[in-house]
C-alpha cells in the first residue's frame with residue numbers, strides 16, 4: 001500500500017511523492033496523521049542543512065497528532081482508535097507514520113488534533129533542556145530567549161509550572177504580551193533594549209540561575225554576562241549564528257556551566273524516558289488547562305510552502321500547524 005508524503009527536492013523545493021505506507025515494528029504504532037507541527041528544523045532540512053539521522057525516513061516532519069491505526073505485536077497500553085500525538089525523528093508530513101509506542105502522549109479528551117500537534121516537539125524540547133539537562137528548581141530565575149517561538153512558548157509555561165520565575169525576550173511588543181500572558185514576569189524587547197542590563201535590573205545584579213538559549217551567535221557572550229554564580233546555560237538553537245567569541249574569565253569567575261541538547265538525534269531510550277516523565281508530570285497540566293498549547297495559525301498540508309514562509313519571516317507566536325484533509 002502507498003501513501004502521499006512530502007519530501008525535500010532539489011533547490012529547497014517541496015515535492016509530493018508516493019511512498020510505501022510504513023509498517024509498525026514490534027514496539028511501534030502506525031498513526032493516521034491528522035495534523036503535523038512545523039519546526040525550524042523542517043526549513044533547514046528542505047534546504048539540505050539538517051539531514052535526518054541514519055536510518056530515519058527522508059519524509060519531512062518531526063511531530064504529529066492523529067489516530068492509532070495499528071499496533072506492533074509487543075505494544076501494550078495503546079490500541080487502535082486512540083487519539084495520540086507523537087515526537088518523531090522524521091516522517092510526519094505524510095498520511096501515515098510509525099513511531100515507538102513509548103514516544104506518544106494521549107490527547108486529552110475534548111482536545112483537537114491541531115492543538116495536540118503543537119505539543120510534542122515544543123514540550124519534549126523544553127522539558128528536556130529546562131528540567132533534565134538544565135536542572136531547573138523551584139524559585140530559580142530563568143531567562144528564555146526567542147520566547148515567542150514554538151519551543152519558547154512551551155518553555156515559558158513549563159518553567160512557570162516548575163515554580164520558577166521567568167524573564168523572556170522576543171522581537172515585538174505583541175510577542176512579549178503573549179509571553180506575559182503565559183506567565184513570564186519580566187519581558188525584554190531584544191531589538192530595542194539591552195538584554196544584559198535588563199536582566200541585571202530584574203535580578204538586582206545577581207544574574208539568572210538558568211538560561212535557555214535558542215539564539216547563540218554574538219548574543220551568547222551577553223548571555224554569559226547575565227548568569228549568576230554557578231549559573232547554567234543550555235544551548236538548544238543557533239538562530240543568531242553558530243559562532244561566538246566568549247569571555248572565558250567570566251566562566252571561571254562565576255563557575256558557569258554550559259551544556260546543550262538536541263532531541264532529534266537523542267537515543268530512543270532518552271525519548272522514552274522523557275515521555276514517561278511528561279505523562280506523569282506534564283499531562284495533568286495540559287488536561288486541566290494549566291498548560292495551553294499555543295497555536296498561531298493552521299495551514300492545510302497543501303499549503304506547506306506558505307506555512308514555511310510564514311515561519312521563515314518570524315511572523316508566528318507559538319506553533320504553526322499543518323492540517324490533513326482526513
Ligand SMILES: NC(=O)c1ccc[n+]([C@@H]2O[C@H](COP(=O)([O-])OP(=O)(O)OC[C@H]3O[C@@H](n4cnc5c(N)ncnc54)[C@H](OP(=O)(O)O)[C@@H]3O)[C@@H](O)[C@H]2O)c1
Nearest residue numbers: 039040146149150151170171236237239240261262263314
Ligand atoms: N535542540 C533541540 O532539540 C531543539 C528542538 C526544537 C527546536 N530547537 C530550536 O529552537 C529554536 C526555536 O524553534 P521553533 O521551531 O520553536 O522556532 P519558531 O517558532 O520559528 O520561532 C523562532 C523565533 O525566534 C526568534 N528569533 C530570535 N532571534 C532570531 C534570529 N537571529 N533569527 C531568526 N529568528 C530569531 C524570532 O522571533 P522574534 O520576532 O522574537 O525575533 C522567531 O520567530 C530554533 O533554534 C530551533 O532550532 C531545538
